[in-house]
Amino acid sequence: MTRTTRDLLLDAAEQLLDAGGVEAVTLREVGRRSGVSHNAPYKHFANKEALLAAIAARELRRRRDRLTTALAGAEPPEQVLRRSLRRYAEWAQEYPARFKLIYGRWTTHSDELAEAAHAASAQLLTAVRAAQAGGALPPGDPERLLALLRALAHGAADLELAGHLAPDGKGHADAPTLIDDLLTYLHPS
Amino acid sequence: MTRTTRDLLLDAAEQLLDAGGVEAVTLREVGRRSGVSHNAPYKHFANKEALLAAIAARELRRRRDRLTTALAGAEPPEQVLRRSLRRYAEWAQEYPARFKLIYGRWTTHSDELAEAAHAASAQLLTAVRAAQAGGALPPGDPERLLALLRALAHGAADLELAGHLAPDGKGHADAPTLIDDLLTYLHPS
DNA sequence: ACCTGAACACCGTTCAAGT
DNA sequence: ACCTGAACACCGTTCAAGT
Numbered sequence: 001m002t003r004t005t006r007d008l009l010l011d012a013a014e015q016l017l018d019a020g021g022v023e024a025v026t027l028r029e030v031g032r033r034s035g036v037s038h039n040a041p042y043k044h045f046a047n048k049e050a051l052l053a054a055i056a057a058r059e060l061r062r063r064r065d066r067l068t069t070a071l072a073g074a075e076p077p078e079q080v081l082r083r084s085l086r087r088y089a090e091w092a093q094e095y096p097a098r099f100k101l102i103y104g105r106w107t108t109h110s111d112e113l114a115e116a117a118h119a120a121s122a123q124l125l126t127a128v129r130a131a132q133a134g135g136a137l138p139p140g141d142p143e144r145l146l147a148l149l150r151a152l153a154h155g156a157a158d159l160e161l162a163g164h165l166a167p168d169g170k171g172h173a174d175a176p177t178l179i180d181d182l183l184t185y186l187h188p189s
Numbered sequence: 190m191t192r193t194t195r196d197l198l199l200d201a202a203e204q205l206l207d208a209g210g211v212e213a214v215t216l217r218e219v220g221r222r223s224g225v226s227h228n229a230p231y232k233h234f235a236n237k238e239a240l241l242a243a244i245a246a247r248e249l250r251r252r253r254d255r256l257t258t259a260l261a262g263a264e265p266p267e268q269v270l271r272r273s274l275r276r277y278a279e280w281a282q283e284y285p286a287r288f289k290l291i292y293g294r295w296t297t298h299s300d301e302l303a304e305a306a307h308a309a310s311a312q313l314l315t316a317v318r319a320a321q322a323g324g325a326l327p328p329g330d331p332e333r334l335l336a337l338l339r340a341l342a343h344g345a346a347d348l349e350l351a352g353h354l355a356p357d358g359k360g361h362a363d364a365p366t367l368i369d370d371l372l373t374y375l376h377p378s
Numbered sequence: 379a380c381c382t383g384a385a386c387a388c389c390g391t392t393c394a395a396g397t
Numbered sequence: 398a399c400c401t402g403a404a405c406a407c408c409g410t411t412c413a414a415g416t
Contacts, residue, residue, distance in 0.1 A: 048410090164292060228390090
């Protein structure tokens with residue numbers, strides 16, 4: 001409950017991450033903003049990679065908790081799925097650096113990161129199964145169908161972020177539109 | 190035709206990029222490998238960003254040329270499209286750093302980069318239209334349909350690269366499989 | 379247990395100077 | 398026109414030393 005130095009370091013690093021991307025996160029500036037020396041972070045994290053992994057894990061846990069809340073409601077599973085995928089794309093747009101950090105390659109193995117990612121996947125899988133049972137998604141391996149949905153949402157978000165999605169502005173092909181398009185194509189008629 | 194210093198610098202930088210990612214590309218090492226001083230690159234490129242943009246543009250032009258060749262053949266357009274998307278995913282796996290560089294956010298505007306990207310899109314759009322005309326893809330705005338296909342291929346490639354696609358190995362949900370799955374779902378029955 | 383300050387080996391970039 | 402060497406302001410990381 002007490003505001004530890006570790007928390008201060010994490011908050012400062014997250015602030016820098018959001019403001020200027022991963023390259024703006026320097027241990028020296030993190031220390032400066034936390035009121036400690038430039039290498040105090042080494043008493044709390046093995047190195048810079050470990051600090052970034054801790055930020056990624058914390059953010060992933062936040063998102064998993066929100067997803068759990070959404071799934072607990074009375075909404076039909078295909079609606080929950082649609083909203084979750086759309087929120088994923090919106091979140092990527094709002095916090096691009098967090099998105100890149102979490103869904104980029106992890107150079108350091110982190111148990112807590114892997115655990116949070118697995119839990120989020122399990123939640124989504126439940127929604128896919130329920131949507132299949134309700135006839136809103138075609139039958140077949142739910143893991144494979146979820147992979148398709150996630151790949152589309154991820155690719156749409158990433159391309160939009162890079163400005164490579166419909167560069168002429170034609171077709172209104174933004175990420176939420178593409179997610180809706182896919183769900184429509186997948187809906188058994 | 191002569192091997193200019195500029196070419197040497199580009200080749201050295203590309204080598205470093207492939208070997209160790211974008212962070213392994215330092216102007217000092219590029220100069221070292223090209224047999225010039227650590228700041229000779231500044232006589233050929235405005236800065237490091239411009240050097241990276243030149244590499245990206247060169248690679249994008251190579252890929253566009255290969256795509257043009259593929260489209261000129263007698264193969265049915267939906268097969269060309271399928272092969273192009275699969276090759277995209279394979280290329281991402283083989284040259285992850287080039288993939289990240291080209292499809293990441295461009296911090297420096299480059300006319301030649303923008304031009305090459307636009308040309309590649311135009312080529313793919315032709316294939317989509319032909320596949321629609323042949324009944325292999327559903328009707329509707331071809332730009333929007335192409336955006337869907339590219340987003341899926343991009344997302345599948347990027348997640349696979351990061352090791353976040355089917356982490357348990359279940360479902361055989363690798364990138365080529367997902368591309369095939371989407372084309373199957375899209376095929377009007 | 380946690381923190382500091384100096385030090386080391388790197389960076390990108392600038393600049394005066396050379397051919 | 399192209400290149401060099403010194404210099405500047407940064408980095409991440411290590412280490413001896415302090416409380």
